[in-house]
Amino acid sequence: MKQTSTTKISDFSDPDEAPPITQADFDRATFRIAGKPVCRAEWQAAAQTKIGQCNVNLDLDAPIVAHFKALAGDRD
16 A cells, blocks of 8 residues: 555654644545545535435443543533
8 A cells, every 4th residue: 555644653742643634635635436536526526415414323321421521621
């Protein structure tokens, strides 16, 4: 597989943090639908169609909800 980035996790002080995404990263992007390269406009149209079809439901246990409420504090 072709390497797409030269950034290493060790380049960051906190390994849980993702590397920053720059405009150059977006400029190098290859847009694909079903593995076939497409233009940006075609990809955006397909993404908008797919977003409109998505429904995601999550069932969280009470202790999980309590944990994140405690982390949020006054922010609710």
